[in-house]
Amino acid sequence: MISSVDLNKIFVQSLKSDLLMSKSITAAVLRIDELHPVISGNKWFKLKYYLEDAVRKGFGTIVTFGGAYSNHIAATAFACKEARLKSVGIIRGEEPANLSHTLQQASLDGMQLIFVSRNDFKEEENIKAKFFSPDWYWINTGGYGMNGAKGAAEIFNWIDDSYTHILCATGTGTMMAGLIKAAKKHQTVIGINSMKNKNLIDDIKNLLTIEELNKNFILLNEYHFGGFAKHPVELINFMKDVWQQYQLPTDIVYTSKLLFATVDLIEKNYFEANSKLMIIHSGGLQGNLSLPLNSLPF
Numbered sequence: 125m126i127s128s129v130d131l132n133k134i135f136v137q138s139l140k141s142d143l144l145m146s147k148s149i150t151a152a153v154l155r156i157d158e159l160h161p162v163i164s165g166n167k168w169f170k171l172k173y174y175l176e177d178a179v180r181k182g183f184g185t186i187v188t189f190g191g192a193y194s195n196h197i198a199a200t201a202f203a204c205k206e207a208r209l210k211s212v213g214i215i216r217g218e219e220p221a222n223l224s225h226t227l228q229q230a231s232l233d234g235m236q237l238i239f240v241s242r243n244d245f246k247e248e249e250n251i252k253a254k255f256f257s258p259d260w261y262w263i264n265t266g267g268y269g270m271n272g273a274k275g276a277a278e279i280f281n282w283i284d285d286s287y288t289h290i291l292c293a294t295g296t297g298t299m300m301a302g303l304i305k306a307a308k309k310h311q312t313v314i315g316i317n318s319m320k321n322k323n324l325i326d327d328i329k330n331l332l333t334i335e336e337l338n339k340n341f342i343l344l345n346e347y348h349f350g351g352f353a354k355h356p357v358e359l360i361n362f363m364k365d366v367w368q369q370y371q372l373p374t375d376i377v378y379t380s381k382l383l384f385a386t387v388d389l390i391e392k393n394y395f396e397a398n399s400k401l402m403i404i405h406s407g408g409l410q411g412n413l414s415l416p417l418n419s420l421p422f
């Protein structure tokens with residue numbers, strides 16, 4: 125349905141460093157960010173079954189929610205353009221004088237933007253009722269839900285049984301739920317929460333069966349760097365270091381915090397010797413365009 129998505133571009137990038145050597149740990153990054161420049165990373169996996177469902181049921185318009193820098197909004201707009209579906213984005217906050225890069229791009233991709241105050245935005249059900257239209261197919265913020273998790277589970281097609289730990293960033297927890305679904309019993313899925321004051325564990329558990337609840341997973345809430353949209357200079361400097369050391373580009377919201385957490389956990393001996401880590405690069409690099417020009421070397 126989306127012809128420009130190229131799953132053959134996904135690859136495993138192994139990391140080499142003195143730290144990993146000294147702790148006898150193997151680590152690699154799954155570069156699903158590479159599959160498409162706009163429908164980047166996990167967003168494609170989370171969207172695909174919703175779009176299929178909408179088309180099968182004969183809907184002509186996809187409507188979803190997000191903030192001004194939302195990777196999900198950018199991805200949905202582009203995917204709908206290619207799938208010849210109309211798209212509507214319900215955007216949190218009053219309409220700004222200047223649209224963010226993300227919203228400009230979404231608008232260019234044909235998405236109709238509707239701005240809703242922060243207060244009203246909290247009640248997705250009220251918004252759905254207010255804007256009800258029989259031709260609109262609604263997708264939750266971030267693609268949260270069963271179809272999103274089902275798609276995200278397919279990320280595991282690139283992860284073999286030899287890995288002991290799978291590490292991912294979390295926003296809504298949909299991707300993490302999908303990874304837990306696909307993980308084997310001997311593997312542990314570790315989520316790094318990029319948000320402050322939002323414990324997602326119940327949202328994640330709600331997407332799992334009783335059997336899946338017995339798998340090994342943990343959500344770590346200490347690596348948010350001040351909150352969802354916060355990117356202190358310490359984090360930016362870390363991103364520069366990661367680029368220098370591994371030629372690995374990260375984004376300011378999710379994957380930078382994920383990499384930081386991974387290094388921190390390794391340093392603190394969280395993983396036993398001979399652990400084999402797979403770190404999911406879930407994409408989101410378009411979000412870096414909200415930084416001043418030349419803030420990053422990639």
Ligand SMILES: *Cc1c(COP(=O)(O)O)cnc(C)c1O
Pocket residue numbers: 165166167170195196266293294295296297298299300375378379405406407408409
């Ligand atoms: C959206 C996003 C996430 C969060 O995914 P959830 O399924 O909502 O937890 C993680 N990483 C990146 C790069 C994202 O764009």
